[in-house]
Amino acid sequence: MAQQERSALIVGASRGLGLGLVRAFLARGWAVTATARGEAPALAALSPVAPALARVDIDDDAGVARLHDDLAAQSFDVVFVVAGVADGAHVPLPQGDRATALKVYETNAVSPIRFAETFADRVAPGGLMVLMSSILGSVSLNEGGTWESYRASKAALNTLARSFAARHGDAPFGTVLMHPGWVRTDMGGPEADIDVATSAEGMVAVVEGRLGQRGCVYLDYRGETVPW
Numbered sequence: 001m002a003q004q005e006r007s008a009l010i011v012g013a014s015r016g017l018g019l020g021l022v023r024a025f026l027a028r029g030w031a032v033t034a035t036a037r038g039e040a041p042a043l044a045a046l047s048p049v050a051p052a053l054a055r056v057d058i059d060d061d062a063g064v065a066r067l068h069d070d071l072a073a074q075s076f077d078v079v080f081v082v083a084g085v086a087d088g089a090h091v092p093l094p095q096g097d098r099a100t101a102l103k104v105y106e107t108n109a110v111s112p113i114r115f116a117e118t119f120a121d122r123v124a125p126g127g128l129m130v131l132m133s134s135i136l137g138s139v140s141l142n143e144g145g146t147w148e149s150y151r152a153s154k155a156a157l158n159t160l161a162r163s164f165a166a167r168h169g170d171a172p173f174g175t176v177l178m179h180p181g182w183v184r185t186d187m188g189g190p191e192a193d194i195d196v197a198t199s200a201e202g203m204v205a206v207v208e209g210r211l212g213q214r215g216c217v218y219l220d221y222r223g224e225t226v227p228w
Contacts, residue, residue, distance in 0.1 A: 012083025020200030
């Protein structure tokens, strides 16, 4: 497939890593549809090539269904679900607010998988369903604790994604869980290792290299496997 024919749906792209991914895909000649929950001036201002814009909150099943209908005529080589939250991440789970922890679980684990299920029929043959995970979702690497509710939500996402991939074992697309690295964003903070452009460009290169491959993998932005 010629590179200019490739298309991506980036879900949760108004800022940070989502916005960086839009820029990186556009720079490589992809056609991009980007979603945000509300106004997204940074997306609208991209030039010389701008993405198609759509509005959706992944926690809103009815809104996701409407977006699916709105995009009925389209398929995508990559559907990349970026949206996520880290509310209360620095508070140990026993001391934190129960409702906050449950909302993190909903947005980071339940909603991405429900979105993926709704849009599974929009992934082109040979394409990928990509879900933004984190190395913090690795159970085997969790030796120091911290970020407990966030870790748990991403570990849950990883487990649910493997179930999603098994459920769609005969589908002509693959599933990728992506660790973006420790990135200087509002979530990652100013002391993080890498900037958004480095992470996004790496992730897009990894995604391009996985096109045509099936199964479920857990990779970082350099293409290295992350332990489950």
